[in-house]
Amino acid sequence: MGRHSDSARERIIDVAEQVVIELGAGHLTFDAVAAKSGVSRGGLLYHFPNKESLLKAMLDRHIERSTESRMKKRSELPEGVEREIVAHVLSGLERDVRRQRVGAAAFFALAAHDPGLLAPLKEQYRKLMDQLTRNGLRFERAAVIALATDGLRLAEVLSMSPFDKEERSRIVAELMALAKENKRAK
Amino acid sequence: MGRHSDSARERIIDVAEQVVIELGAGHLTFDAVAAKSGVSRGGLLYHFPNKESLLKAMLDRHIERSTESRMKKRSELPEGVEREIVAHVLSGLERDVRRQRVGAAAFFALAAHDPGLLAPLKEQYRKLMDQLTRNGLRFERAAVIALATDGLRLAEVLSMSPFDKEERSRIVAELMALAKENKRAK
DNA sequence: GTCTATATCAAGATAGAC
DNA sequence: GTCTATCTTGATATAGAC
Numbered sequence: 001m002g003r004h005s006d007s008a009r010e011r012i013i014d015v016a017e018q019v020v021i022e023l024g025a026g027h028l029t030f031d032a033v034a035a036k037s038g039v040s041r042g043g044l045l046y047h048f049p050n051k052e053s054l055l056k057a058m059l060d061r062h063i064e065r066s067t068e069s070r071m072k073k074r075s076e077l078p079e080g081v082e083r084e085i086v087a088h089v090l091s092g093l094e095r096d097v098r099r100q101r102v103g104a105a106a107f108f109a110l111a112a113h114d115p116g117l118l119a120p121l122k123e124q125y126r127k128l129m130d131q132l133t134r135n136g137l138r139f140e141r142a143a144v145i146a147l148a149t150d151g152l153r154l155a156e157v158l159s160m161s162p163f164d165k166e167e168r169s170r171i172v173a174e175l176m177a178l179a180k181e182n183k184r185a186k
Numbered sequence: 187m188g189r190h191s192d193s194a195r196e197r198i199i200d201v202a203e204q205v206v207i208e209l210g211a212g213h214l215t216f217d218a219v220a221a222k223s224g225v226s227r228g229g230l231l232y233h234f235p236n237k238e239s240l241l242k243a244m245l246d247r248h249i250e251r252s253t254e255s256r257m258k259k260r261s262e263l264p265e266g267v268e269r270e271i272v273a274h275v276l277s278g279l280e281r282d283v284r285r286q287r288v289g290a291a292a293f294f295a296l297a298a299h300d301p302g303l304l305a306p307l308k309e310q311y312r313k314l315m316d317q318l319t320r321n322g323l324r325f326e327r328a329a330v331i332a333l334a335t336d337g338l339r340l341a342e343v344l345s346m347s348p349f350d351k352e353e354r355s356r357i358v359a360e361l362m363a364l365a366k367e368n369k370r371a372k
Numbered sequence: 373g374t375c376t377a378t379a380t381c382a383a384g385a386t387a388g389a390c
Numbered sequence: 391g392t393c394t395a396t397c398t399t400g401a402t403a404t405a406g407a408c
Contacts (some may be wrong), residue, residue, distance in 0.1 A: 040393055041394095046392065
């Protein structure tokens with residue numbers, strides 16, 4: 001990476017994300033991306049030989065962004081046992097639902113196409129767990145908090161979360177309490 | 187419902203589930219179902235005028251089964267504050283991954299097709315929360331445990347759970363402990 | 373109530389010009 | 391590196407026979 005051709009690639013991914021946001025994952029087609037980007041289908045296929053490669057690129061970008069977002073949150077938090085898990089919760093539940101939706105869309109599209117393509121995420125999750133427990137947070141506690149965070153984000157991304165604003169705050173507060181409580185109990 | 191034509195409908199849904207299990211959600215087509223069921227495409231379309239209606243039927247069945255499974259577990263458990271949540275955790279994480287996968291597939295296919303179709307699940311989840319907290323379990327605690335359960339199931343259904351058998355047991359044990367601890371703290 | 377046959381259409385992918 | 395044109399496939403839907 002680093003060539004100037006990257007910009008075209010990146011621009012195409014931008015447009016693909018737009019399409020997903022506006023039309024939904026099921027309507028992400030080369031045609032739609034071509035129309036919106038000004039690039040022809042053939043042009044697109046130079047950069048992404050098939051749809052799978054485009055979806056992978058979208059997923060990769062989402063992973064990168066998620067990690068960046070988490071690191072940013074982390075840098076704003078004081079040191080301590082719960083620093084990593086709190087960064088995960090807060091960055092995972094940030095209020096930019098649109099952005100989350102894009103990642104989820106690539107995710108679902110890949111899951112439908114070939115679940116095997118999600119394998120890299122397993123490795124990713126493993127690394128996350130390592131980081132979360134690095135400072136002494138109990139493994140089980142870290143896992144439960146991380147899983148609940150991801151479950152809530154999933155529900156919200158799919159607009160099927162039944163929780164109102166106040167209930168959501170209470171849930172987030174509970175996650176925080178569980179992260180800290182563990183520290184004391186140690 | 188209750189007509190004898192129901193059996194044909196049910197059989198078609200059975201086959202559709204089979205296809206999803208064997209080929210993946212992305213390859214669920216009328217053609218594939220027709221080939222496997224002996225019923226022609228035209229015959230299928232009599233029962234399900236379009237793919238969306240088939241997916242909805244699959245999702246409905248999955249919801250029914252999940253509820254049944256939870257109620258069954260519930261009946262095996264002693265009374266107590268944590269009875270409902272424990273039934274949810276245990277039935278949600280039961281080891282029949284194949285069955286879970288079918289529900290998830292219909293779920294993802296609907297999410298890709300039109301996320302709005304998942305709206306009924308919001309109501310469903312609301313009802314679940316009501317049941318979980320009926321016996322005095324704190325709302326936030328119930329939500330966190332339920333969300334973590336669902337997050338773990340999602341990861342497992344997509345074969346992206348990084349946890350081995352022993353780690354999984356520890357996570358489940360932690361969920362149980364959180365359900366009971368809450369009781370004591372009350 | 374279930375089938376055959378067929379129409380329509382859109383998507384992914386290819387080949388080769390510029 | 392990007393384009394046009396074209397090929398192939400397969401999914402959805404319709405009409406009407408049995």
